[in-house]
Amino acid sequence: MALFQNKFQYNIALIGFMGAGKSTVSHCLSRKYALEEVEIDSMIAESEGMAITDIFAKYGEPYFRTCESNAIIDLKNRRRTVISCGGGAVMRDENVENLKKSSRIVLLTAMPETILERVKDSNERPILNGHMNVEYIADLMEKRRAKYEAAADIVIATDNKSVTDICEELMHRMEELEVLWKGQKLL
């Protein structure tokens, strides 16, 4: 796609609830369009030398949120990279502002039932441990919805779609919006 062959000089930041498919879509975009990829959770786990669940257990959520904000700042010189954000990253306005400096922000959505199906066998998400049910997921999603939507340049629903279809839809939407974005260059 022409946009990604030469003109593409920013990043795609993928946001959305846990289990929305950010990592899977990131791998697909990276492969298809020769973009680099980084996952904010992996950056944090690496720099802290422990898993996200252990960071939550040992230091608490506020500490993790500070690591998350710092990791986003550390990405400021990245270009042509798919950035997979943790599900809570855009709850802080400063993180959205920092991401927007060099990234188009794409929100991936899914129904609570779909989310549960995708995350139920994992215990790597401290926010959901002990709350693996549709009601809890729907409630938290609703609490986060306004922040997700306000941060997003593009919204893609992922229910019942293949990862290839999602990537193609995403790129198509980016191409379309690029015409409108011409006047508002990033960087």
Ligand code: S3P
């Ligand atoms: C979180 C989502 C997780 C991870 C942490 C907190 C959240 O990332 O950052 O467990 O608050 O939604 P994923 O969305 O990649 O699961």
